[in-house]
Amino acid sequence: MERPTLVIAGATGFLGRWFIERYHHAYRIIALSRSAMQPEPGYDKAEWRQVELYSVTSTEEGIAGADLALYLVHSMSPSARLSQGNFEDTDLLLADNFARACRNQGLRQILFVGGILPEEESVDGLSRHLRSRREVELTLASTEVPVTTLRAGIIVGPGGSSFRMIDKLVRRLPMLICPAWCQSETHPIGLDDTLAIIDYCLDRPDTYDRAIDIGGSEVTTYMDMLSTVAELRGKRRVIRPVRFFTAGLSTLWVSKITNTSQDLVKPLVESLRHRMVARDNDVLRAFPERESFRESAGRALEAGDRLPPLPPRQPAPPAEKNTVRSVQRLPNPRRHTATYVARLYQRWLPVFFRALIGVKSRGENSTFQVVGVPLLKLTFIPSRSDDHRQLFYIVGGLLAGRKDKGWLEFRSVLDDRYIISAIHEFVPALPWYLYVLTQAPAHKWVMNRFGRYLSHADH
Numbered sequence: 001m002e003r004p005t006l007v008i009a010g011a012t013g014f015l016g017r018w019f020i021e022r023y024h025h026a027y028r029i030i031a032l033s034r035s036a037m038q039p040e041p042g043y044d045k046a047e048w049r050q051v052e053l054y055s056v057t058s059t060e061e062g063i064a065g066a067d068l069a070l071y072l073v074h075s076m077s078p079s080a081r082l083s084q085g086n087f088e089d090t091d092l093l094l095a096d097n098f099a100r101a102c103r104n105q106g107l108r109q110i111l112f113v114g115g116i117l118p119e120e121e122s123v124d125g126l127s128r129h130l131r132s133r134r135e136v137e138l139t140l141a142s143t144e145v146p147v148t149t150l151r152a153g154i155i156v157g158p159g160g161s162s163f164r165m166i167d168k169l170v171r172r173l174p175m176l177i178c179p180a181w182c183q184s185e186t187h188p189i190g191l192d193d194t195l196a197i198i199d200y201c202l203d204r205p206d207t208y209d210r211a212i213d214i215g216g217s218e219v220t221t222y223m224d225m226l227s228t229v230a231e232l233r234g235k236r237r238v239i240r241p242v243r244f245f246t247a248g249l250s251t252l253w254v255s256k257i258t259n260t261s262q263d264l265v266k267p268l269v270e271s272l273r274h275r276m277v278a279r280d281n282d283v284l285r286a287f288p289e290r291e292s293f294r295e296s297a298g299r300a301l302e303a304g305d306r307l308p309p310l311p312p313r314q315p316a317p318p319a320e321k322n323t324v325r326s327v328q329r330l331p332n333p334r335r336h337t338a339t340y341v342a343r344l345y346q347r348w349l350p351v352f353f354r355a356l357i358g359v360k361s362r363g364e365n366s367t368f369q370v371v372g373v374p375l376l377k378l379t380f381i382p383s384r385s386d387d388h389r390q391l392f393y394i395v396g397g398l399l400a401g402r403k404d405k406g407w408l409e410f411r412s413v414l415d416d417r418y419i420i421s422a423i424h425e426f427v428p429a430l431p432w433y434l435y436v437l438t439q440a441p442a443h444k445w446v447m448n449r450f451g452r453y454l455s456h457a458d459h
Contacts, residue, residue, distance in 0.1 A: 157191025
């Protein structure tokens with residue numbers, strides 16, 4: 001029987017690398033990476049492809065030939081020197097790109113690993129991290145490609161960031177003060193169980209279009225996990241709960257002690273206030289011998305922090321030093337199409353600036369100008385556009401440092417409830433620090449004002 005072809009987005013991360021290591025014999029794996037990889041002769045675990053997930057075209061090329069997709073992307077590090085936008089909006093844009101690419105390439109399933117959602121909370125009451133995971137679920141499922149979501153809490157295994165933070169706290173602090181979030185119930189799951197469940201759900205039609213909670217054999221708390229890891233390491237630690245300790249202080253404390261970026265720690269800490277326990281389901285019942293936290297933590301500690309090695313990265317070609325990416329979410333309560341919003345923006349801009357800035361259109365070309373001086377020249381790309389996405393290449397103007405790089409887009413997401421306005425790979429003509437102090441904040445301010453107009457005005 002021929003192996004199905006599985007494409008993994010986020011293949012260089014914790015879960016992706018372990019899945020390739022354990023299951024490359026069961027699938028023909030296409031591993032996506034932002035960097036070009038150069039596998040050693042005889043390497044047969046995966047075909048590595050360099051992909052820019054911010055581009056639908058690049059993503060389509062990367063997943064070509066795949067039957068199934070495993071989507072493990074979250075909070076990607078910026079690929080431009082200046083990135084404006086938060087991780088939620090970035091994740092939303094990347095998920096929309098991936099869903100479009102999978103639809104266009106005819107994949108038969110996307111499997112996404114998200115986070116357990118607490119039963120008692122509305123979506124609005126969720127932490128930013130969990131709310132973003134839920135939005136990615138919905139966005140991936142916005143096309144006709146079936147989506148299976150596995151909702152997990154902490155995944156315990158060698159190289160996992162959440163478990164690594166717990167271990168570092170235990171190793172580095174003789175006394176651990178535990179804020180209220182350390183006493184919330186949670187449902188960790190071991191790496192081996194997670195990988196086995198992913199394999200079980202791939203290409204299984206009875207898991208299509210479902211969100212499935214996964215957890216280990218027991219429910220515990222973060223405070224108990226700290227105690228367990230201390231015991232496994234043979235460390236005598238004083239672990240005490242405290243009533244008053246803000247999320248901000250917790251983020252700072254964990255970040256400093258574990259040498260982990262606050263950008264990573266903050267959304268995780270914010271999520272820990274929730275009770276995150278997996279609901280019983282048929283998939284969990286198919287794995288009755290799942291590990292306890294003690295068992296999976298013991299395995300992780302024995303293995304150390306080692307992840308399966310990646311192929312060597314090819315030397316990167318000289319990149320444009322000063323590139324800009326800006327991703328902003330705009331409210332769209334009237335559910336306008338991206339086509340309408342793109343045209344509205346060109347009409348609104350001269351009115352907002354009282355004719356100081358004008359927009360001149362001819363065919364597919366638009367020029368933003370001040371008293372006749374062209375600031376930016378755009379070309380509309382109809383072949384890559386539809387009512388949910390409008391794409392414009394940046395082809396010139398005094399503010400553009402290069403005519404063959406950068407694009408602007410408007411797209412409607414989450415059932416048209418929001419518009420994403422984004423500029424990618426833009427190279428400014430202004431000296432860098434002058435650009436950062438002037439044009440960059442001006443663009444962000446203008447888009448915020450347009451978002452306010454889009455939200456409240458009658459059009």
